[in-house]
Every structure is written in structure tokens, then in C-alpha cells.
Amino acid sequence: MGLTASSVGRGAADGGLQLRKKEPDDRVIALAGNPNVGKSTVFNALTGLHQHTGNWPGKTVALAQGRCEYKGRGYLLVDLPGTYSLASRSEEERAAAEFLSGGEADCVVVVCDGTCLERNLLLVLQILELTDRVVVCVNLLDEARKKELRLDLRRLELELGVPVAGVSAGRGEGLDGLCERIRSVADGFEEPRPRRTDAPRDPDERAKAFVARAQALAEGVVAGGGSGTVRRERKADRFLTGKFTGLPVLLLLLFFIFWLTIQGANAPSAWLQAGFDALEQLLWRLARALCLPWYVSGPLLEGVYRTAARVVAVMLPPIAIFFPLFTLLEDVGYLPRVAFLMDAGFCRCGACGKQALTMAMGFGCNAAGVVGCRIIDSPRERLIGIATNSLVPCNGRFPTLLTLSVLFFSGAGHSFSAALMLTGCVLLGVSATLAASALLSKTVLRGLPSAFTLELPPFRRPQLGRVIVRSMLDRTLFVLGRAAAVAAPAGLAIWCLANIRVGTRTLLALLTAFFDPAGRFLGMDGVILLAFILGFPANELVLPVAMMAFGGGAALGAVTDAGTGAALAAAGWTVKTAACAMLFCLFHWPCSTTVLTIRRETGSAKWTLLSVVLPTAIGVLLCRLVCLLA
């Protein structure tokens, strides 16, 4: 979910990898490991970067790079996607295997989960077959201690023949030791002599030999293991994913998060707006003092500044509250459990349960969700995941839904019913995802659901403060960045539209009139439909642009809920209009970034077109339905 520019940006989905060495003699270090063993945490701890971490398998889908220095030498770290083997069955496994067998790495660090060493050793043994220069990093020693596991890492080192370093990357323990071992291997001070597995050629027999050796190794190295924590975890799991409790708990959690968001976002939104208004007064005074002509101050202040300020005021508070909460759930390890709960539904619709994970990423950003679909192994199911991803409301659409549901369906101060409304929106999005998946797998993407394995990671205590601060900062930067990159130019454009006249009417009025019949047909009006079209670069723009258009571009009311409500009521909006606008907000074409990402991920214009038409058709259908019923 912490999918910001870095993971959605251009670099994120490149097939190949361009190593970005700063110095020519930088050493290249590859980080490999099973999914969800804290590879990204090790990467962050070493490089000081903030590659997003989360407690669910498949979170790192792209190859991330970072640099660190140790004892005067530069190291370029490459974070490979987590894999169970190098057999390259899915996109991410292929990426990892390709990089490792390419021989570009001066040293491969295999990160292992100290609480699940036996299974992790399987990958270690496979990598030892490929290269000598391996350092085994046993991570999560703190978790292992909590589970009363005793690990004899010295013995492991002797048995494997390569350096072994124990760390707790989350706390920063043991990193120096790890760096020292990496240095000695990468610089050739130490010549690892891996003890390879004596395995037959036949793949099945070979797999058995590896498993047998990993088991023997683990028996010698791991001791203890209190049942207390294990029992507690089983209890928690029985509650969170149980037959009767699982789904109610999921719904309650969702509702509770929305309720907190609505409760918490109101006041800061009003403060921000008041601050922006005061600043605008100052800027006007400054403009007058500088004797700026209207055609300079108008576009800058009324266009650029106001739109950007409005986007920030409306977007920032809900997002800065919602996403840290979501990140907490993610860090605890709840998301894979959601995929577990929902798999039966997806299976019946001919899709993969992991689509629940990519759907959850879609809440953050649909473009990121589309990239995330790489965790789905079967190409058919991956296409279904990609084509249906924009059916859940992303970051940019969420505040529009929130504002409209507060204004038209609950009234200010009734955050309870507004939260219910939002939960309903999400459920509608999920139902549409399931229905569309079923439709696709019955028609253009025909096929049976393929085999499915999903690991439920151990629960981890999230680092509360760090997670919240980090995720709030990330989100704030994200919103501010978007405000500068898209809201400002869009503000300029809309100001021009509202102030350039053709005959007696402004361009904006002409355009709105042009779209009005279509808007009315969908139960909305021309203004909001135009706003949806102008919002193609970024969904955040829809409501601010609509408000600009309603205000005629000149004197505009405040962006507070009251101001927005008054403007919408003045434009003749009813509950029906709002309902249709919310439905269309949930289901219309994906934003331009998402469309480009889909094009790149599928490599096909046909599937891209399908991914645009599908949500739009659903939106049109539902809006018509509301029109006919209401």
C-alpha cells in the first residue's frame, strides 16, 4: 500500500534491470530469499532507503536498487522479488532466477526467516548450486527468540560452507556483522567453499534430496521452540480467519477504519482550507502590490493555487489517516488472511485468491495494483486481476466518495452512517470485481482456476510509531506531489476554459452544455461528466474541477463540506445525482497512469482497451439502473 512514486513510477515495472553503479568499482550485491522474510527490511536497513515493507508475500514485485558504503567501498544492493524456488514459474521467480544466473552479482545474500529456517534452507541449497559467493543472512532472530528457538549459526556455517550472519533487521541488530561478511566475500578476502547437495538429476528425486538435506540441517541447527507463542498465534488465527468469525471481523475492521477516517479528517480539512484561504488573501494583496495584471494573477491564483489548495485540503487528511491504519493491518500480517478468506469467492469466479491482495493494493493506487498482479502465477488469472483492478476505489477517488457520502447520505456529524456508506461502496467494488472476474472467465478469458498456494505469515507486532509516521509522511508527500504535478496544470487549464469566451459563452459553459445530455442520461449533469473526463490524468481532480466549473471560475465558495454542499445544491444536485456520481466515480475509466501501466504489463492494446471499457460499462449500466429505478 505504500505505493508511491517509486513503485508506480516508470522504473517500477521495467522487465530488465539497468544496474546504476555510482563508482565503477561498486560491488553488486543481490538480496534473495523466500517471500516475506524481511528482505526489504534488510535492504532498507543497509541502504537507508524506504522501500516499502509489509507482512505479506509478493510485496516486492520489481527489482529495487540502493547503494550503501562500508569501509570505503560502495555496494549496490539489488532487492530481488521473494521466491520459493528458482524454477521460474511466475514472473517474479523468473526475474530473480534470471538475475542470479546472469552472474552479475559479486555476492548473493540469501535472507532467511529464523523462525522457519528449514523451509528457507531449500532456496539456500538451490542458490548454492548456482554460485559460490553466497552469504546466508538469518533474519528475524528477535522473533525466533520470542518463540524460544535456539539457532546454532556457527554449525550452519560449517555445514553449508558459506558465511552465515544472524540479524534482526527491524531493530538494526547484527548489520555490521552482515556487512563484514558481505565485504569479505565480495572483495575476495574469504573464499566460500559451499558444500553442495549430492542430488540426482531427476527433478522429483532432486527436490526430495534438497528437502532431506534441509531437514537434516535444520535438525542440527534449530533447537527449542516454546509452544506458548505458537498456541497464542493459532488462537488469534482461529478468531481472525475462523468459520464464523472471519468475515464479520473483516467487515467490522473495514467499517471501523472508515469511521476513524471520517471522524478524524473533518477538522483538519477545515483547518487546512482556512489556512489556504488566509494565504490566498495574502497572495492577492501581494499581487495588487506588485500591480500584476489580471491575466497573470487570475490564472495563477484562481486557477493554479486554488485547485492545488483544494486538492490538498480535500485529499490530505482522509488519506493521511486511512493509509497508516491500513498499513498497520498490513504489517501485522492481516492481508494474506483476507486473501485466504476470500479465495473461495474468487475460485468460484474462476480467478485466483491472490487477487484479493492486488485488489487491496488497488485501494492505494490502481497502477500499483496492476503491477502487483505479477504475484498471480497463471497468465489467464493475472489478466483477470489486471482488467478488474480499477473496480476498487483508489486513493484519488476515495475522498470524492467520502465527501459525497457525508454531504448527501448522512449529513455532517453523522460519521457512523457515512462510514457505513463507504463500507458499502467498497463491498460494491468487491462484488463488481468478483462478478467481472466471473464474466471474463466465462467469456474472453475462459479457463479453470489454476492451483493455488498461499502462505499465511506469522503475526508480527508492527512498529507502531515508525509505521504511522512513515506512512503518513509517504502519503503526505504523495498528495503534495500529485497536487503540484497534476492539480496545478489542471487548474490552469480549467481557468482558461472558464475565462476564454467564444461569443457570449465561455468555453467551459460550451463544453458543459455539450456533455450535459450524456451526463443527464447517466443521472448526473454535464459538469461532473466533464470533470470525470478532465480528471483522466488523476482522479483527485474530479471534485475540485467540478467545483470550479459550478462556481463559474470566478468567486468560489470555500472547499469545506458546507461550501461544497451549497454549490452542489445550487447546481440542482439531488440524492439521485449524488448516488450516480458516486457510482460513476467507483466505475469509470482508469486514470491515465493506470492505463499506461496496463498497456506495459499486458503488452497488448486489446487487453488495455478491455480494461478501460469494462469498468466504464459497469458504471454506465449501474447509473442507468439508478435512473430507471429512482
Next chain:
Amino acid sequence: MGNGLAGLPELREGQAGSVEAMRMELSMRRRLMDLGLVPGTCVRRLQTAPAGSPIVFEIRGAKIALRRKDAADVLVRVAPWD
């Protein structure tokens, strides 16, 4: 179910068995082998999703969810004392 062979979903919650045979197509068998599930491995059944599938199994210290249909292709021998 006595001491005979049984599919994984036939285990009771909390019950363990030792894998005897894996009767499934190649790609799924490989994938399970990657997770350390080979003949001889001890597997314990844990909780079941509300819809009756998937089911969580403990395989070599990790919790792995498998769909009921896939899990039925893994045959286990139940320990006589269990």
C-alpha cells in the same frame, strides 16, 4: 479413517499425517515440493476458511493455505496414536 491412506482434507483440525503420495499434475506437485512438501513430510491440518476451502496446513513450520480440491490429491498416512 483408521490407519489407511487419506486425502489431506480428511484430517481433523489439529491432526497430523505423513505424506505417502502426491497424485496431481506436475506443476502443482513442483510447487508443493518448493514449499518442502515431499513424500515423508509431516503435515498438520489447521483452520478452514468460512466457505470450507481453502484449508491451512502446517508444512515444515510454515502455514500454507491450499484449496480443498488440490489438498485432496495429497495422500497421507495418519499416525496410529493420533
